[in-house]
Amino acid sequence: MEMRGLSDTDAITPAVPVWAESDPYPSLLEVVRHRRSVRKFEPGRRVPRETLTKIMEAGRWAPSGANAQHWDFICVDDDDTRVRVRDAFLRQGARLREGVEPFPAVNKSFLANTVAIILVLGDERFKSCFPQGVGAASDEYTANNENIFFCSLGAAIQNIQLATVACGLTSAWLSGGGEDQTADELREILHFPLSARPYGTIPIGYPARYPDSKWRRPLAQMIHWNGFAADQYRPQELIDHYVQDVRSFAMYRPFEHVEDWPDVDDRAGPFKAAYTGRVTNPAGALPDPEVARDERDRV
Numbered sequence: 001m002e003m004r005g006l007s008d009t010d011a012i013t014p015a016v017p018v019w020a021e022s023d024p025y026p027s028l029l030e031v032v033r034h035r036r037s038v039r040k041f042e043p044g045r046r047v048p049r050e051t052l053t054k055i056m057e058a059g060r061w062a063p064s065g066a067n068a069q070h071w072d073f074i075c076v077d078d079d080d081t082r083v084r085v086r087d088a089f090l091r092q093g094a095r096l097r098e099g100v101e102p103f104p105a106v107n108k109s110f111l112a113n114t115v116a117i118i119l120v121l122g123d124e125r126f127k128s129c130f131p132q133g134v135g136a137a138s139d140e141y142t143a144n145n146e147n148i149f150f151c152s153l154g155a156a157i158q159n160i161q162l163a164t165v166a167c168g169l170t171s172a173w174l175s176g177g178g179e180d181q182t183a184d185e186l187r188e189i190l191h192f193p194l195s196a197r198p199y200g201t202i203p204i205g206y207p208a209r210y211p212d213s214k215w216r217r218p219l220a221q222m223i224h225w226n227g228f229a230a231d232q233y234r235p236q237e238l239i240d241h242y243v244q245d246v247r248s249f250a251m252y253r254p255f256e257h258v259e260d261w262p263d264v265d266d267r268a269g270p271f272k273a274a275y276t277g278r279v280t281n282p283a284g285a286l287p288d289p290e291v292a293r294d295e296r297d298r299v
Contacts, residue, residue, distance in 0.1 A: 031162050031165050031166050032162065033213070034165050035161055035162060035165050035171075036165075036170055036207075036210070036211050036213070037171075037172040037173060037214075038170040038171065038172055038205070038207045038210075038211060039110045039172055040110055040113075040207065040208040040209065041110060041113040041114055041115075041170075041203070041205030041206060041207060041208060042113065042205065042206045042207070042208050043112075043113040045115055045205065045206045046115060047115040047116065047169065047204075049075075049077065051167050051169075052075050052077065052116050052118075052204070054163065054167060055118070055160055055163040055164050055167055055169075055204070056073045056075065056118065056160065056163075057163070058159040058160060058162065058163030058166075059071070059073055059120070059156040059157070059159045059160040059163070060156075061159060062152065062155040062156035062158075062159045063152065063155050064152035064155070064156075065129065065130050065145075065148035065149070065151075065152050066129040066130055066148075068126040068129040068130070068152070070122055070123050070124075070125075070126035070127075070129070070149065070152065070153075071120055071121060071122055071123070071152075071153060071156050072120075072121045072123070072192070072196065073118055073119070073120060073121070073160075074118070074119040074121065074190050074192065074198075075116055075117075075118050076116060076117040076118075076119070076190070077115065077116040081189065081190075082111070082112070082114065082116075082117060083112065084189045085111065085117055085119075085186065085189060085190075086108060086109065086111035086112050088182060088185040088186055088189065089108035089111060089174070089176060089177070089182070089201070090107075090108050090109060091182075091185070092108070092176050092177070092179070092181075092182040093107060093108045093176070095181070096176070108174075108176075110203070111203050113205060113208075114203040114204055114205040115169070115204055115205045115206070116203075116204045116205075117201060117202070117203050117204070118160060118201070118202040118204065119177065119186070119190070119198040119200070119201050119202075120153060120156055120157050120160070120198060120199060120200040120201070120202065121192055121196040121197065121198055121199070122149060122150075122153045122196060122197065122198075122199045123193075123195050123196045124149070124195060124196075125195050126149075127145045127146075127148075127149055130144075130145040130148050130149070131144075131145070132145075150199070153199050153200060154200075156200075157173060157199075157200040157202065160202055161173060161202060164202070164204055169204050169205065169206060170204070170205065170206070170207045170210070171202050171203060171204045171205075172202070172203055173200060173201075173202060174200070174201040174202070174203070175199075175200065175201075176201065177197070177198035177199070177200075177201045178197050178198060178199045183197040183198060186198055211254060212254030212255070212256075213254070213255075213256045214250065214251065214252070214253065214254065214255075214256070215250045215253065215255060215256060215257070215258055215275075216256055216257075217275075218276065218277060218278060220277075220278040221277070221278050221279075221280060230281060230284050230285055230286050231278075231279045231280070231281050231282065231283075231284040232278065232279065232280055232281065233280065233281040233286055233287075234274070234280045234281065235280070235281055235287070236287075236295045237271075238271050238274050238280060241269065241271050245267060245269065246267055246268065246275070249261070249267060257276070258272075258275040258276055259272075259276045
């Protein structure tokens with residue numbers, strides 16, 4: 001019997017691939033753990049297009065809603081074009097510093113020393129491939145289609161970053177580029193269509209110095225078994241504290257564990273246990289729904 005879209009040959013494919021029998025998880029985790037956001041590259045280095053193609057091949061295999069594969073990858077490895085792309089991001093960075101509340105933004109001049117810059121384009125026309133609500137469900141499905149669109153692009157970007165590590169290079173993930181003005185400037189340089197814009201920009205190069213890992217929340221704090229554990233809920237006060245007192249240090253300090261910071265007591269303050277252990281909400285109760293909606297709407 002042949003199912004629609006599935007041949008008899010496909011149906012008898014082994015449930016466990018042969019390659020999985022060798023336990024590839026340790027190698028995978030090594031690649032994942034060594035992904036870094038690097039913003040200082042060695043100048044003057046080159047990498048063959050064969051390697052860059054291998055990196056983008058990993059992006060090709062990312063999952064996407066309805067298998068729409070609504071992405072294209074522009075790889076900039078020409079020196080002159082790379083300078084023009086860098087300059088567009090320098091202008092974007094200047095606008096960021098002037099137009100948003102204080103944020104530890106990064107100077108984008110490091111893009112000049114990359115061996116390549118990969119821009120991941122998303123084409124919004126492909127949202128029509130996702131489930132379309134009718135009647136009362138229309139708004140709900142429209143909002144969910146936005147999630148499908150962006151989550152799929154995120155998967156492609158992550159694959160590209162992991163493949164970069166596996167090829168002995170390093171990268172960063174720049175979210176800038178998708179806003180209107182920067183997208184228009186990049187479109188003028190790279191000639192992509194109006195239906196697409198770069199939702200992720202990945203500079204690739206050889207690091208001037210391989211950085212240590214940054215802070216990671218304890219695994220036990222993130223995992224919930226068979227339901228959300230209320231004592232692991234992060235209250236709004238903790239988020240506010242992170243933004244005001246911890247964020248600029250957590251983004252750049254080379255320590256996986258906050259407790260290794262020499263000034264951890266000063267930085268973490270009354271929330272030290274929430275940054276270092278499983279429990280973030282000792283009261284063990286979720287906020288009242290009305291309060292939670294107000295907190296959500298503040299964003």
